[in-house]
Amino acid sequence: MAKQTVLGIDIGGSLTKIGLVSKDGHILDKKVFETEAEKPFSVFMIKLKSEVEALILKQNSDIKIIAVGVGAPNANPYSGQIENPPNLKWGKAIPLLETIKKAFKLPVFIANDANAAALGELIFGSAKGMKNFVTLTLGTGLGSGIITDGKLLIGEHGAAGEIGHVNVDPQGRMCNCGLQGCLETYASVTGIKRTVFELLSEMREDSVLRTISFSEMTGTDISKAALAGDLIALNAFEKTGKILGSKMADTVAHLDPEAFIISGGLSKAGDILLKPILNNMEKYLFSAYKGKIKVLLSNATSSDAVLGPAALAWVSLEAKY
Template sequence: MSKTEVTLGIDIGGTNTKIGFVDRAGNCLVATSMPTVAPVEVGPAEELSLFLERLYQTIEKTYASIADTTELKGIGMGVPNGNYYKGTVEKPTNLNWEQYVPLARILQEKYGIPAVLTNDAKAAALGELKYGVAKGMKNFLVVTLGTGLGSGFYVNGDIMYGADGFAGELGHVTVKVNGRMCGCGKKGCLETYVSATGIRRTVYKLLADHTEDSPLRKVSFDDLTGEMITEAALKGDKIAIEAFEYTGRILGLKLADVVAIAMPEAIILFGGLTRAGDYLFEPTRKYMEQYIMGLYKGKVKILGSGLVGANTAVLGASALIWNELDKRQLQPA
């Protein structure tokens, strides 16, 4: 009996790391997660060492349940500040690691199979291409709306990486000169307005400027989450709805700029804020069409993600390595 080919998808976040083994059809056969951060405070070198030790244990324990019936062909990783060309994680702001970690090489040498990495938004774009709403598309953009704003540009049939592997950071284009402070060190970045963190800041500005009753007034800024704001909007809260309107206006403005440069067939919104549905999508569409050049009006769809369930990040990372294997840029060992 032939074995099922699978790849290992790994999504490394600032808090948790998710792993899963995925077949070619996008079925996640088994998945789990583990804390990214060490249980004790240590220096960068030891932090990485402890992470890898836990990661290996988690991979091997999880794979054991399907090892007899599957063949592992490769490893794909979605990571912060991942350099696809070099296979390195470089200057990760949310990880207490060394400045340059050759993570793809480390995993490849450990398991003797191809390993590649990129940032999580680019992995999400490949996930949409292989398993989601972008099937068959040659030009599209995925925008991930999480703690920050990530983006993955798929142009003329391939992910856009640019000269150094870091192209396509839509979250750090400038919305307002001398605007909100961003974690990258700049002011006025798009993600300071359009993200879970950004909409929290917007809500507090609106609460200060308006007198309407809102359940959000009872929540401290540190405790406020994007999920709370989404739930409030879905229940008709005026402050939350206005916050999404403002967020959609700014996102629509910047997406109009993107269309003029890349002319995608579709723009796919991904992440927790999309649970607000039309409260986010309608203003985004409206303002993109308002600000867009006439030549492009009515040509670009704004869609929700086609990846559903708890393992969307793992599916994206898995799609990355399947894509590499299929292009024969890497050969299975």
């Protein structure tokens, strides 16, 4: 008897990840390919169909795909569209749901990629057994997803949980969204890079980071430098943790979560990131919450990105039937 699976699709500005995932979260097979976001959406769909067909062929007909889950930047589950994506040059409103439904002739469920990731943590990851938590993905930007009472918080317009765009400083750094002083301009890989380069100009200490250009520097570079005791990197994490921790305290006042689960490139720094976050979150917490909120690092790796969209598909199927 063929094994029931779902197809998980994680669309990113640079890479798209696809995978066949069982109900218990086992990834039967997966593939990564370049999104080529500068080309038309129709070109992406041709490539997606080809890659999915190749993935299915490798299974020797031992599986039955029953649904598709898709996580994508700015995906709106109400409209079925990707709306105004900053890193996908496909137009202002891309009919994602209907196009994928036509391509695969299966039930399709879509969500913002960060929201899908939150469901992945709930069903398969570090948040198993939790009912109230917030995920923060510290990548190029700051992605976030909110689970409240065991369900994904979507909001009235399908765009709840944009914690990366709460304001840190009205006169602060310009954000790609058009606003000034957004949290993600400080607490993200891009944000900490900007902090590093400010510190390099202010501090005289030797640093391996002085040998890396802005465009080539990665979150992993900064994390490795910090773990090796680099003062510039350590200072950058301290500043990042102070800003992020204070805004997490604000989020606690709104949601009263059991935990925050942090993933993305900066999470590789471990305690060097967690300690300033925890110290500053506790400092700014309302007394009713002090000592009660956990901050955890996700167990998921970037190659597990398909688990979020797959969880979306499994959860949506159960709700539907």
